[in-house]
Amino acid sequence: xxxxxxxGALRLFAIRTLLRLYPRAWRRRYGVEFVALVTQRPLSxxxxxDVVRGAVDARRVASRTMTSRRVPVCSASSIAxxxxxxxxxxxxxxxxxxxxxxxxxxxxxxRCSFCGKRRDQVRRLIAGPGVYICxxxxxxxxxxxxxxxxxxxxQQPEGARPAxxxxxxxxWQGWQHLVRRWLETRRTGHLQMTVRQLIAGAASSST
Amino acid sequence: VDxxxxxxxxxxxxxxxxxxxxxxxxxxxxxxxEDIAAFADMRLRSGTLYGALTxxxxxxxxxxxxxxDRRRPYRLAAAGVVALQAQLSSLDVRVAIGRQRLAADQAx
Numbered sequence: 001x002x003x004x005x006x007x008g009a010l011r012l013f014a015i016r017t018l019l020r021l022y023p024r025a026w027r028r029r030y031g032v033e034f035v036a037l038v039t040q041r042p043l044s045x046x047x048x049x050d051v052v053r054g055a056v057d058a059r060r061v062a063s064r065t066m067t068s069r070r071v072p073v074c075s076a077s078s079i080a081x082x083x084x085x086x087x088x089x090x091x092x093x094x095x096x097x098x099x100x101x102x103x104x105x106x107x108x109x110x111r112c113s114f115c116g117k118r119r120d121q122v123r124r125l126i127a128g129p130g131v132y133i134c135x136x137x138x139x140x141x142x143x144x145x146x147x148x149x150x151x152x153x154x155q156q157p158e159g160a161r162p163a164x165x166x167x168x169x170x171x172w173q174g175w176q177h178l179v180r181r182w183l184e185t186r187r188t189g190h191l192q193m194t195v196r197q198l199i200a201g202a203a204s205s206s207t
Numbered sequence: 208v209d210x211x212x213x214x215x216x217x218x219x220x221x222x223x224x225x226x227x228x229x230x231x232x233x234x235x236x237x238x239x240x241e242d243i244a245a246f247a248d249m250r251l252r253s254g255t256l257y258g259a260l261t262x263x264x265x266x267x268x269x270x271x272x273x274x275x276d277r278r279r280p281y282r283l284a285a286a287g288v289v290a291l292q293a294q295l296s297s298l299d300v301r302v303a304i305g306r307q308r309l310a311a312d313q314a315x
Contacts, residue, residue, distance in 0.1 A: 030257060036277040037236040038253050047252050054254025057218075058261070 005201050013194040015039060018048065020190075021055035023062040112137055213262075213294075221251050221259035226268065226283065226291040233272055233282035236260070263287070 015038050019031055041047060110119040112134035119125045122134035179199075183192055213219040228234060228242045236256060244250050260281065263269045268287035272280040283291070 026261075030261065032277050033236060033274065033279040034253070034257055037240075037256075040237050041240075041253060050252035050254035052254070054258045057254075057258050061261075 006198065009194050009197050009201075011043060012039070013190065014043065014048075016190040018051050018055070021052060022058050025062065026058045215259070215262055218255065218259040218262060221255050222263055223291075223294060224249065224251065225256070225259055225263060226287055226294070229269060229281060229283040229287070230291060233280045235275075235278040235280045237278065238280075 015035055019035055113131040114133055114137040117134055124135040126133050213222045224243045224247055225239055228239045240251055267284055268290050269281045270284045
């Protein structure tokens with residue numbers, strides 16, 4: 001792959017990442033034209049700093065004018081994002097300066113760590129060491145595990161594959177497998193798009 | 208906007224420059240940047256430009272036009288013309304007073 005296309009892909013990734021700092025509603029209205037504008041300018045540190053300041057300002061404006069909060073939804077991706085950063089992410093998405101309206105005192109502690117629902121929003125909330133999980137997320141986990149039960153190659157009996165053949169495999173085999181699985185599980189993000197572009201570029205240049 | 212410059216902090220000057228730029232015809236973001244760099248010798252950055260532009264649009268001073276090739280042009284709305292005239296006349300007063308006082312200072 002040529003270094004320019006790699007740089008271009010990384011640049012686009014950086015710009016899309018910067019765009020994600022802006023509130024959702026703002027992105028929906030101005031996202032396309034804003035990305036078109038930023039890609040036309042050299043991405044200097046000062047430019048990046050200005051875009052970040054713009055995002056902070058847009059969030060301040062949004063938290064002043066918007067009244068409704070986005071209700072967190074129990075989904076596979078929210079599980080994949082793991083428990084700890086969810087509250088911080090949620091807070092960042094809804095604007096830092098906004099007051100926590102529905103998370104007060106003890107209620108805040110009894111929330112599903114995976115989907116963020118309160119105890120009174122679910123049928124059952126199960127406590128673990130410092131984490132909680134609701135019945136809906138348990139059911140979803142069961143479905144995900146049931147889907148993922150493939151006959152793995154590790155279940156083959158010892159010595160089924162000759163050692164010589166295993167050595168002949170390229171060193172990045174395991175890595176490629178992991179990346180492909182990751183691409184299959186979460187296909188909406190822009191990091192995935194960038195990686196897919198890189199892989200497509202590598203494949204086209206090697207043939 | 209009551210005759211004074213916008214009270215939008217660091218976006219005030221950018222908003223004024225955008226209005227002046229759009230008074231010369233509809234433009235999209237990058238064209239505004241280039242135009243402002245040409246007539247005011249000032250490079251607005253993307254975050255500042257859009258911070259000012261969103262405020263201007265919210266108050267109905269500029270109007271968005273249909274997108275062309277992912278870039279959206281904006282034009283001056285009727286309220287924007289009024290606001291720009293108010294700003295220019297208030298600047299006129301300041302410039303006139305400044306000149307007058309400098310001249311009086313040099314005469315004495």
